[in-house]
Amino acid sequence: SQPLMTGKRGLVMGVANDRSIAWGIAKAVHAQGAELAFTYQGDALKKRVVPLAEATGSRIVLPCDVTDDASVDAVFDELQDKWGGLDFVVHAIAYADKEELKGKYLNTSRDNFLRSLDISCFSFTTICRRAAALMNEGGSLLTLSYYGAERVMPHYNVMGVAKAALEASVRYLAADLGEQNIRVNAISAGPIKTLAASGIGDFRYILRWNELNSPLRRNVSIEDVGGAGLYLLSDLSSGVTGEVHHVDSGYNVIGMMAVDAASD
Numbered sequence: 001s002q003p004l005m006t007g008k009r010g011l012v013m014g015v016a017n018d019r020s021i022a023w024g025i026a027k028a029v030h031a032q033g034a035e036l037a038f039t040y041q042g043d044a045l046k047k048r049v050v051p052l053a054e055a056t057g058s059r060i061v062l063p064c065d066v067t068d069d070a071s072v073d074a075v076f077d078e079l080q081d082k083w084g085g086l087d088f089v090v091h092a093i094a095y096a097d098k099e100e101l102k103g104k105y106l107n108t109s110r111d112n113f114l115r116s117l118d119i120s121c122f123s124f125t126t127i128c129r130r131a132a133a134l135m136n137e138g139g140s141l142l143t144l145s146y147y148g149a150e151r152v153m154p155h156y157n158v159m160g161v162a163k164a165a166l167e168a169s170v171r172y173l174a175a176d177l178g179e180q181n182i183r184v185n186a187i188s189a190g191p192i193k194t195l196a197a198s199g200i201g202d203f204r205y206i207l208r209w210n211e212l213n214s215p216l217r218r219n220v221s222i223e224d225v226g227g228a229g230l231y232l233l234s235d236l237s238s239g240v241t242g243e244v245h246h247v248d249s250g251y252n253v254i255g256m257m258a259v260d261a262a263s264d
C-alpha cells in the first residue's frame with residue numbers, strides 16, 4: 001500500500017533545531033511521503049533549519065515571524081505560487097518572556113500577557129485563516145499545547161493561560177472550518193527538553209515528576225509526538241476535529257500514583 005502522506009503538501013512552522021517538537025512531526029510525515037515547506041524565525045535559526053529542511057528534500061524554506069503580518073503573508077503567497085494548494089499545517093510556536101516563566105502568575109505584566117497571547121494563540125488563528133484559503137480539498141491544521149492549560153503547573157504562568165486560549169480556539173476553528181472538511185486539532189505534549197522549555201523555571205524537576213507520576217513511567221520524545229502528529233495530519237484521523245490529544249505518557253489521567261510507583 002502507498003505511504004500515508006503520499007501526495008500531501010504541508011507547512012511546518014516552529015522548527016528551531018533537531019530537538020524541536022515540530023521536527024519530530026516533520027520527520028514522521030516526511031517518512032510517509034509528505035512534501036514539506038518550513039519556516040524559521042529570524043536569521044539566527046536559519047542555519048539550523050535549512051539543513052534539516054534539505055534533509056527532507058524541501059525546496060521551500062522561508063523566514064516568518066508571526067508578529068509581522070507581512071512575513072506571514074509572504075509565506076502563504078509563496079505556497080500559493082509554488083504549490084497552488086495546501087493539505088496541512090503544523091503550528092509549533094509559543095513565546096513568553098523568560099522572566100515571567102518563574103515566580104507567580106499574579107505578577108504578569110500587560111505587555112508580556114499581550115505578546116504571549118499574540119504569539120502563542122492568535123498566530124494559530126490567523127495562520128488557519130490563511131491556510132484554509134489554500135485548502136481546496138480539505139485539510140488538517142495542528143497546534144501544540146500543554147497540560148498547563150488545564151491545571152496549574154509550576155512556573156508555566158501566562159503560558160498556561162495562553163494554552164487555555166489556544167485550546168479553546170482549536171474548538172472554535174474546528175467549528176468554523178468543518179464545512180470545508182478542514183480539521184483542527186491540538187496535541188498536548190508532555191514535557192520535552194527543547195529550546196523553548198529551557199526558559200521554564202525548574203524544568204528538570206518537572207521532567208522528573210512526570211516520569212515518576214505517569215502510567216508509562218517515562219517522558220515522551222519528539223518521536224512519540226511525531227507519531228501522533230502523523231495520525232492527526234493524515235486521513236487516519238478523518239473523523240477527528242476540535243480535539244486536544246494528549247501525548248504525555250498518560251500523565252493527565254492520574255490523580256495520584258501509588259506510593260511505591262517510583263520504586264517499581
Ligand code: NAD
Pocket residue numbers: 013014015016017019020021022040041045064065066067091092093094095119144145146147188189190191192193194195196197
Ligand atoms: P522550540 O524552541 O524548539 O520551538 C518553539 C518555536 O517557536 C521556535 O522554533 C521559535 O522560533 C518559534 N517562535 C517563537 N516566537 C515566534 C515568532 N514570533 N514567530 C515565529 N516563530 C516563533 O520548542 P518546542 O518545545 O518544540 O515548542 C514547540 C511547541 O510545543 C510550542 O507551542 C510549545 O509551547 C509546545 N509544547 C512544548 C512542550 C515542551 O515541553 N517542550 C510541551 C508541550 C507543548
